[in-house]
Amino acid sequence: MSGPQCCSNPPTLNxxxxxxxxxxxxxxxxxxxxxxxxKLSILLFSDVYGYEAPNLRKLADKVAAAGYCVVVPDLLxxxxxxxxGNRSLPEWIKDHGPExxxxxxKPVVEVLKNKAFSAIGAAGFCFGAKIVVELAKHGLIxxxxxxxxxxxxxxxxxxxxxxxxxxxxxxxxxxxxxxxRQFDEVLTAKPEVDGFVKVFPKVAHxxxxxxxxxxxxxxxxxxxxxxxxxxxxAKYVK
Numbered sequence: 001m002s003g004p005q006c007c008s009n010p011p012t013l014n015x016x017x018x019x020x021x022x023x024x025x026x027x028x029x030x031x032x033x034x035x036x037x038x039k040l041s042i043l044l045f046s047d048v049y050g051y052e053a054p055n056l057r058k059l060a061d062k063v064a065a066a067g068y069c070v071v072v073p074d075l076l077x078x079x080x081x082x083x084x085g086n087r088s089l090p091e092w093i094k095d096h097g098p099e100x101x102x103x104x105x106k107p108v109v110e111v112l113k114n115k116a117f118s119a120i121g122a123a124g125f126c127f128g129a130k131i132v133v134e135l136a137k138h139g140l141i142x143x144x145x146x147x148x149x150x151x152x153x154x155x156x157x158x159x160x161x162x163x164x165x166x167x168x169x170x171x172x173x174x175x176x177x178x179x180x181r182q183f184d185e186v187l188t189a190k191p192e193v194d195g196f197v198k199v200f201p202k203v204a205h206x207x208x209x210x211x212x213x214x215x216x217x218x219x220x221x222x223x224x225x226x227x228x229x230x231x232x233x234a235k236y237v238k
Contacts, residue, residue: 009210010083011053018057020064026107031057031072034064040237041117042068043108043141045128047209048089048096050080055209056125059226066230068237069117073108075101075131098130098151105131109140119143121237123229125209126150126174136160143236145229148205150174157186163194165232167225172205196232200225 015022020033031051042063046056051074064070081092112120121143124132129149136144137159144164146152152175157164164187168180177199187195200207200221208225211218 008204008206009212011049011055011210013050013052013080014054015052017052017054019061020057020070025071025073026104026109026111028077028104028108029074030108031060031074032069033057033060034069035067036069038067038069039116039118040068041112041115041120042070042233042237043105043112043120043122043132043135044070044072045075045101045105045122045124045131046072046080047126047128047206048076048081048092049210050074050076052080053209055211055222059209062226063230063233066234068121068233071108071112073105075104075128077104096127098127098134101131102134105135106140109135119237121145121233123147123233124149126206130156133157133160133164136162136164143233145232147208147225147229148172148175150205154179154182154186157183157195158190160187160190160193160195163232163236165196165228166198167208167228168197168199169203169205169207170199170201171203174205194236198228 023032051072060070119142122132122141123145125147129146130151132144133156135141139161146166184197208222211222
């Protein structure tokens with residue numbers, strides 16, 4: 001995960017972006033948006049740049065507009081990766097390993113369950129996809145979406161217990177099309193778990209989050225993935 005693809009086009013973080021509010025959930029600062037009376041919740045887990053990325057919050061607001069209470073916890077605890085900073089990505093990962101982030105995510109899920117949400121879905125981007133797949137393996141959510149995942153293995157997919165959609169890029173050394181095809185084969189062999197795998201042509205790792213709003217084609221293909229995400233949750237988080 002130390003290559004440039006994972007860090008390309010870093011966002012300009014903005015703690016004031018989005019129409020929601022930052023609240024404490026499960027001991028973490030969490031961006032919360034959507035109808036307060038909804039009984040359906042969606043968790044979004046960021047890439048290495050964290051929960052203040054404007055495109056992530058924009059998507060959270062879009063998902064919220066479909067009727068969900070959307071929560072975006074700061075699993076990085078105020079320490080997103082800084083390109084060119086005093087730590088390389090591998091050094092930064094040592095402080096934010098997927099196992100630790102998964103443990104930090106579990107109390108957030110527990111809070112949502114205690115709030116009597118009838119169904120919970122989760123989507124993760126790059127680094128965040130590993131946390132989602134762990135939740136799916138433990139049956140802690142009702143549906144999962146992985147977008148250009150990093151660290152996700154065949155064994156992870158084999159262990160998934162809930163419907164899962166994997167949206168990948170044609171140009172992605174972390175989850176290349178060959179690996180995604182293997183994911184698809186595993187899911188096809190698991191009729192008890194609905195699975196969907198899609199490879200988006202001519203796009204690179206991170207395309208659903210780190211696009212330029214001035215690039216109409218990049219926005220269009222990112223929004224296609226976002227629509228696929230919404231369709232999956234409409235099917236299974238209800």
